[in-house]
Amino acid sequence: MTELDAAAPNNPLYLLRNYSNGFANTAAFDALDIDNGASAVLSGRDGLAPFTDAVTWRNKTSSPEAILNYMSVLNGMGLTMVYDVGRPSEGNLDPLEDLAAKRDLPLRVFHTLRYSASDEASTNDALELINGGAKPFSNDPQFGLLGLGEHIYAPMLDNANWTKEWEEGTWGPFSEISFAAARNGWTVHEHVMSQATAVQYLNLIEDIAKEIPEVSELRWTFAHVNGIQDEDIARAAELGVAFGVHSQARMSVRAMDAPRIGSLSRSGALWGLGSDAGIVAPANPFWTLEWAISGTNVAGRSGWSEDQRVSREQALRAHTTYNAKLLFVEDDLGTLEVGKLADLVVLDQDYMTIEATEISSIKPVLTMTGGEVVYQSAD
Structure with missing residues (x-):
């Protein structure tokens, strides 16, 4: 105090x-x-x-001024795009949609379909939406709906300690939603922390692929994957499953919470880096990059062996190029090329040469979204 x-x-x-x-x-x-x-x-x-x-806000609706103020904070960290995989209880998207309609957003915001499935009635409502009440990829490069997640069926919520196979009462509705997602062309970004859930979900995706082979092109993503093992990663790569790794794992001092990102990088699977901000870990991408490269957790100790860390170039690609692919915007974003949208950041230090454990000290001096300056340091 x-x-x-x-x-x-x-x-x-x-x-x-x-x-x-x-x-x-x-x-x-x-x-x-x-x-x-x-x-x-x-x-x-x-x-x-x-x-x-x-x-926050008691009625879960924020003012345009508050939204833009928070976006400016994220721009100041060098961020130009986020994926919101929230639920209805986490906020009303109408103010964002209004700002996007006016082309006022300095941050690209993509989101998942807002629904809550937790029992038979709510699952039926969700299936109605998934089967035609809403359409995936209802977005432009600035804002909009991409897919489903992070909990497509709320009771299927695992953690890194989970070791059991999910029982039919939970897995049945989860499977039904998954099949509906594949049939209707939805990309899915699902919370998969434990190996037990990863294995059961991979089995399900194999079954789905027999009926709907196109699921391998939808870039379904396992988020977090703290407990996944190399044999599971290899299976996932064959099925076209991608991975979203978040620095929320850096907040733990347990070795079991460190995802095997070195194995992910070597597997050939698509994978991206993120934070799981804002109530689980810091949003700062340089904090995430430092963690992926140095392997140090929040206590400053090594979270995993050296072979599970990645190079600076690999980490940077995972936070830019690969993330653009995860969000199906690689034709417009993710690399600096003629013809693409000019999202870029100018840094105060050299990311490629600074000490690995000091990468989190890097600060942007200028951030651009679509060629427009959205942040400039006071200096």
């Missing part, structure tokens, strides 16, 4: 550490009339709720 009060003696300050832990200063507790004694620590979802409600 002393450190937070010294940093912000007059302004309420709230810092989220992860889903269920955070910190606040005295002014923040006073603003919400909460007595937390001398402790700055917040624990549990209920403990965080007053703060998350206060700093």
